[in-house]
Amino acid sequence: MPKLRVQSFSVSLDGYGAGPSQDLKNPLGVGGMALHQWAFATRTFQKMHGEGGGSTGVDDDFAARGFENIGAWILGRNMFGPVRGPWPDDSWKGWWGDEPPYHTPVFVLTHHKREPLPMQGGTTFYFVTDGIESALRQAAAAAGSKDIRLGGGVSTIRQYLRAGLVDEMHLAVAPAILGSGENLFAGLNLHELGYHCTEHVPTPNATHVVLTRR
């Protein structure tokens, strides 16, 4: 069975995965960029965005692990774009230009039907309107023997956690306080849901933890 994995998901010290007041100027919410400083510096991130250089070491190892053995992705609609309600047309093709960094089928959760959208480099966006289990089934079929990466955002991850469908979750706890926004933990009893901390590797930039479901 392929695993459903959350990888490189950054949260603040007070548990927020995104800041308040998300909009086009602040897609991660106000203050949300601070969560991802550990990732921006890595070789994996730089390479993903067509740049050379970047750091190696623990932060990069975790960033790289997020792309290993991944056969499909699942994204919440807000991660795909800022469009709300029915799709007015096919002009929005994601935040990532002509060649998105996925290179696999990507299943986007939405309430509004839309035709599959093939992109360059092996990424095709499929729009799933019949719920998170359906998206997971379709992603599993597409992934074959590989795993599925659950990209986010917070509310999508919380839905899959609550349904007991996430097998493994790598969080990077950043040295930042957001105070409000989208909280990953609020009202979610991860202990009761069977998660325990199976890996703990701190770096000067973030504390990496892996939560695994029993």
Added chain:
Amino acid sequence: MPKLRVQSFSVSLDGYGAGPSQDLKNPLGVGGMALHQWAFATRTFQKMHGEGGGSTGVDDDFAARGFENIGAWILGRNMFGPVRGPWPDDSWKGWWGDEPPYHTPVFVLTHHKREPLPMQGGTTFYFVTDGIESALRQAAAAAGSKDIRLGGGVSTIRQYLRAGLVDEMHLAVAPAILGSGENLFAGLNLHELGYHCTEHVPTPNATHVVLTRR
């Protein structure tokens, strides 16, 4: 002005400072002991409890810092003991035996009057029934030019945070998930209250962060 400082306060990855179902057998709540593993190993902790040995290094440095330049302590009643309601008599003298590890005046918040309780080694417990500001005023007078350490528990710290009275808070984020219990962050906007992260020193045992009020 003396500072009001929280030191060596351990929280889980999901923000809990104590587990659920606190009682005499589990004074830190179920699972709560896991939060303090980083501290138990340190030389400072071992010495405090009359043992030799213990680790030195970053964990111990943070533990030791919590006792530097402290002229008075403030504790919530639950940290002083399990007795609830009016004091039946003077028999409960804290968890710590005849010579508690404070060696300063200690102001215990309670709704029920009780005479001051002098102990060996310089600790005297004073019982404050007229609120957190009063306890802080009395502790400041007793501390002189030194700082005041706010010991806990969670609900006491939250009261002082909400009132904007905590100057500095050292948290040790432990690699543990509790899922329920007493959450330090829930419903508290630390960003709005003026706190930011001014220090971030991870170790294999815990991620140490210091939040300072602007």
